[in-house]
Amino acid sequence: MFEHTFIGLDVHAVNVAGHALNPGTGEISAHTMAADPAMVLEWVRRFEPPVKVAYESGPTGFVLARYLQAAGINCVVAASSKLLRAPGDRVKTDRRDARVLAEMLAVGSVVQVHIPDPDEEALRDLARLRSGAAKDLAHARQHVNAILLRHGIRYPNDSRWTKEHRLWLHRQRFDEPALQFTYDADVEQAELLAAHLARIDKQITATAGLCRYSRVIDALMCLRGIQMTTAFGLAVEIGDWTRFTGSSIGAYLGLVPSESSSGQSRHQGPITKAGNTYARKLLIEAAWVHRRPYARPGERLLRQLDVVGPATRIRALEGNHRLHHKWEHFDERHKMSVKANIAIARELAGWCWSLAAPLQQGERMNVA
Known part of the structure; x- marks a missing residue:
């Protein structure tokens, strides 16, 4: 069922172009205003509720989304890399961008990004x-x-x-x-x-040691190649690990092959490089460490394993052995090291998820 009004916003540092669409009545309204959340809220409230608002992720951040949500407006931020654009569309203006967002929002094709607090x-x-x-x-x-x-x-x-x-x-x-x-x-x-x-x-x-992700950081540091700064970066960049599964986390981070298939033809290319660039970089750097010889945990890992619970400790040890074994397998096949490391990074993302997601799920159950 359609919402009453869908609003697309093209947000810039100086001004905001808005486009409101009512699929039921066909009414359309366009307006350009200053980039002031209060002015945007005033314009949005001219339309009879319920309304749904979307704007594209970008350098302006999430201030407007938080402001509208605090005022009771259903506002989402669209992933810019997932917006549909016709190949023959060579005209790009702020108003057209706002209109496209409103139309995509109306048909439910907007891919939302997580809005951090x-x-x-x-x-x-x-x-x-x-x-x-x-x-x-x-x-x-x-x-x-x-x-x-x-x-x-x-x-x-x-x-x-x-x-x-x-x-x-x-x-x-x-x-x-x-x-x-x-x-x-x-x-x-x-x-x-x-x-x-x-x-x-x-x-x-x-x-x-004091932030909300302290337990996740401790768990991630049980894996080889992941020390404090890497664990902190992964924890805060991913945020809520329960949003993903062990297989989808790799796709979110752009570590899966791109594909171009048609009919009986199937071609896989380089990784998509979608999603969070910094988190992907951290995993790729950490994956190289698993190529080094490994028989048992070193002193740092032993100290870190004492910090976490038994379930996390067992899972981390399994991950370290598995990832090193995969590297040995790739080397035996004389796999190109760069491609092999990407595959290890993709699997490492899944092992990180298997350590972090259960901890966050358990915290939520304890709060409930």
Whole structure:
């Protein structure tokens, strides 16, 4: 049965284009207003309830959705990657986008994204701050290495960015003053970013022990390749693990092959790379660790396994053995390592779900 009115919003930083559609009467109303949640709410309330509102996910975040939901309006945020667009449609305007959203909402083809509460979003921001800082640090260190490489200077040892390596960097001198200044500035930038990343890691450790995902973080850290920052990132990016199953979590993270099939022809291509980019990156990085030799848990894992319950401990040990065995199987078949690692990451996502979802389901049952 149709809702009374469906409203699509094209939200920007300065203005909002709205399109209201009543499938029963065929009435249509379009309006452009300032990007003020109060003004949007005032316009939405002009229509007789019940109404349903949707806007596309994007840089404007979830402030408007939370404001409308708090006012009793049924508002959803549509996944931008799942919006249908005709191949021949070459005209794109704010009003047309709002109209398409209203029409898709009316026929029930809008794929909703999870709307995090402010606390959950703050935890995500902290995790993504860490990701950005790590990327900046890697680029700064590459600049230092590039200068030395261009001038034929090579560090004699294999391990880099240790205390000895940093002392060696400060001893390097160049004849050209401009080059010396550039080199010193790059080294200083790398050291400042390393200290900045260390402060972020310290804050993540403190936050992880007090946040709502503390038990999930402890459980995820029982898997090889997943330590504090990775576990924190996965926990806060996924949020509610009970939304998925062991097989659907891989598709949500874009770790399943793309497919183009027609008739008797079936072709699978690269992974879809849909969903959460940061969570996918964390899993792909963690999957490489399972290729390393593994006979029994190391000291870190043993300490971590003592923190969790028996069911989580047994499941994590099974996962570690299974994932390493899969890597051995791929290596025996001489599988391309990059493709093999994606397959391991996809299975690792399922093992993470099997640890996190039961904990969250149990917490909900205890609250009920």
